[in-house]
Amino acid sequence: KAGVTQTPRYLIKTRGQQVTLSCSPISGHRSVSWYQQTPGQGLQFLFEYFSETQRNKGNFPGRFSGRQFSNSRSEMNVSTLELGDSALYLCASSLSGTQYEQYFGPGTRLTVT
Amino acid sequence: KNEVEQSPQNLTAQEGEFITINCSYSVGISALHWLQQHPGGGIVSLFMLSSGKKKHGRLIATINIQEKHSSLHITASHPRDSAVYICAVSPLTGNQFYFGTGTSLTVIP
Numbered sequence: 001k002a003g004v005t006q007t008p009r010y011l012i013k014t015r016g017q018q019v020t021l022s023c024s025p026i027s028g029h030r031s032v033s034w035y036q037q038t039p040g041q042g043l044q045f046l047f048e049y050f051s052e053t054q055r056n057k058g059n060f061p062g063r064f065s066g067r068q069f070s071n072s073r074s075e076m077n078v079s080t081l082e083l084g085d086s087a088l089y090l091c092a093s094s095l096s097g098t099q100y101e102q103y104f105g106p107g108t109r110l111t112v113t
Numbered sequence: 114k115n116e117v118e119q120s121p122q123n124l125t126a127q128e129g130e131f132i133t134i135n136c137s138y139s140v141g142i143s144a145l146h147w148l149q150q151h152p153g154g155g156i157v158s159l160f161m162l163s164s165g166k167k168k169h170g171r172l173i174a175t176i177n178i179q180e181k182h183s184s185l186h187i188t189a190s191h192p193r194d195s196a197v198y199i200c201a202v203s204p205l206t207g208n209q210f211y212f213g214t215g216t217s218l219t220v221i222p
Binding site: 031033035037042043044045048050055056058088090092097098099100101102103104106107109 | 143211
């Protein structure tokens, strides 16, 4: 079974730009969660999607958004990038939510200059 | 306010030593997860617990729901166990995670 894939793996953007990251879950998994990891804050929950619906969102500004498609693939978007958005963005998939085993993708390393 | 507290933050051990990492949490949970992250970023789920004890090879995880506490034990530690270990809880309130700050483990040959 193929694992969780994330594209792109590395990205360099300029302040003020926007970025879209993609996550393809394991086949059959309907829940996709997104996380931000920085040296200062550690891992933080961004949002969770199940069957195209956002069920929960972490404490992040509205510049961070996401969506899930009918095939369970998910995208997250960050608009008006700030230097502090530089981070490793991880997604994870599971059968039905965070009370199930999570399978993480390799992450997208975003650098904002 | 940190919903999840992990200790120690850093741990250095000699190969073969028994290692314990602790996790305390303050919210009601549906599950607790132990994650392993190697340099380079990849995260692997080691255990998911809602009660009792689980064992995979040299790794053992326990949870005490009443005391809101979990431990991860590594028996006969090996240099390849060197990684960051992260405790995460899925609260009863919904589909999200609260994360501990992680324990950086270095096992010296």
